[in-house]
Amino acid sequence: MECFDVLIIGGGVIGNAVARELMRYKLRLGLLEKEPDVGTGASGRNTGMLHAGFSYAPGSLRAKLCVEANAEFDRVARELDVPFRRTGKLVVGFTEEDRARLLHYKAIGEQNGVPGLEMIDRKRMDAIEPAAGGNFAMYSPSSGILNPFLYTIALAENAHANGAEYFLEHEVLDSRHEGRVRRVVTTRGDFLARWVINCAGLHSGRVSAMLGLPGHTIGGFKGEYFVLDKRAGEGVNIPIYPPPRPDGGFPTHATPTIDGNMLVGPNSLWTDDLTDYTVTRASLAELIEDGGKMFSRMKPEYFIRNFAGIRPKRMDPATRRPLDFLIETRDDAPGIVNLVGIESPGLTSALAVARMAVRLLATREPLEKNPLFTPLRKGILRFADQDETTRRRLIEENPDYGEIICRCECVTRAEILAAIRNPLEVATVNGVKNRTRAMMGRCQGGYCQTRITEMIMEECGKAPTEVLLGKPGSTLFTGRVRP
C-alpha cells in the first residue's frame, strides 16, 4: 500500500482550502470524502456571506481569521474564477435598545480590525436599499456575497490541478498508528499517511476521537431557509440583517444571492441529530414573520424552495457554552492536525484557517515549496452572463451553446456537458446543479432534470438505475416500466 504524506478527512470548504494551501508544497496528498461530491455538508448549506467579522469576540480565532480572509477575497475570487460581490451589509435597528447593541458591535468590529463600519440614518438607508426595514442601521462596507458551492468546488479543482488526489464516497471509519505512519480505514479500503488532517465539519468531534483525541462535543445548531424567486431579489443589492443576538449570531435575515435570488433565514434551533436536514412547517411560519420585518418583498408567491443547514458548534461539555474554532497539533498526537468546530464564519475564513493548519504542520516538519503550484483555476463559462455578441460567437464556435437545457436559468448544453466532464469526476444530478445553476430556477428542475439525467447516462455510460441525485443510495430510478 502506498503511503501519502498527508490525508485530509472531509471535502467541505475547509478540507479543500487546506488541500489547496498544502499543494503549494511538494507533498503527496489525498482527500477522503464520504459523499459523492465536495461541499455537500455545511459548506453547501449556508447563507453565502463573506462576513466582515464584527460579531465575534475580540482575540478569538473566529474574529482574527475572518478579518484576515475577508481582506484578501477579491484576489482569491479572481484567482479561482468564482463570482463574488463586495456588497456591504446593513444591520438594521428599530429601537434605542437596538441602537445600543449596534454600537456595541461597531466597537467590537473596530477592535477586530473591521474597516469602515458606520452608523447611518433612514435617509442614507433609503439611498442604499429602500426595501430594508428598520429606522437606522450599521453599515459594513467590507461584507460580501459569494456562491458557496462554486467556491468549494473551485478550491477542490485548484488543489486537484496541482496534484491533490480525491477519493469521493470514501467514509473514514477508523484510524490507528502503525509504526511511524497512520492507517486510515475507509468504506472502500485502507490508506496509509504520515499526517492526517481532520476537516470533518459536523463530524469533526467523532473523527477527532478516531484519531486518538476524544472529548470534543459538537452541538448541532440548525437553521432553515426560504429561497425566493429572482423577482423578489430584483434590484436588491445588499444583505439586510437584524441586530445580532447577545451570542453574536443573527436572527432571520434577508440576503441576496450572487445569482439574484433572495435567501430568507436561517432561524436557529438546537438539534441532537447531526443529519437532520428536514424543513418544518413551524420554522417556515417563523421565517415568514421574522423575514417580513427585514424585507418588504417577503411574499408567499415568491417562495421557490426551502432547505436547512446545521452549524457545527464546539461546546464546553460542562457548561454547554459555545467555544472558539479549534485548530491544533499536539505533542501527544504526532502526525495529526485537528480542526474541530469550524462553524460560521468558516466559509469566509477557510483560507486563513487553512494557512494556520499548514503553519502548524510546518512547525513539526519542514515543507519544500512546489515551484509548479498555480493558484489559478478557470470555472465553467456562464452563457447567461454574456452579452449578445459573445453569445453569438460562442454558438458559432460550439453549437452546444445554442441549445438551452435549463430554461429558467438559461443554462446551455455546453455548460451541462462541461459540468458532467468535471475534473473531480462527480457524476450526480446535484453535481451538475451546483456547478451550473441548472435546476435552481423557478421550476426547480421540473423541465430539465430528466434531460440532464439522460446526459449523465450518455456521457458516463451509466444505466438509469446507477444515476444518483446526490447522496450515496439516492437513485432516481428503480428500473424501466416499458421495455
Ligand SMILES: Cc1cc2nc3c(=O)[nH]c(=O)nc-3n(C[C@H](O)[C@H](O)[C@H](O)COP(=O)(O)OP(=O)(O)OC[C@H]3O[C@@H](n4cnc5c(N)ncnc54)[C@H](O)[C@@H]3O)c2cc1C
Ligand atoms: C445555516 C448556516 C449558515 C452559515 N452561513 C455562513 C455564512 O454566511 N458565511 C460564513 O462564512 N459561514 C457560514 N456558515 C458556516 C460555514 O458554512 C461552515 O463554517 C463551513 O462550511 C464549514 O466547512 P467544513 O469544511 O468544516 O464543514 P463541511 O462543509 O460540513 O465539510 C465536512 C465534510 O466532511 C465530510 N465527512 C464527515 N465525516 C466524514 C468521514 N468520517 N469520512 C469522510 N468524510 C467525512 C462531510 O461529508 C463533509 O463533506 C454557515 C453555516 C450554516 C450551517
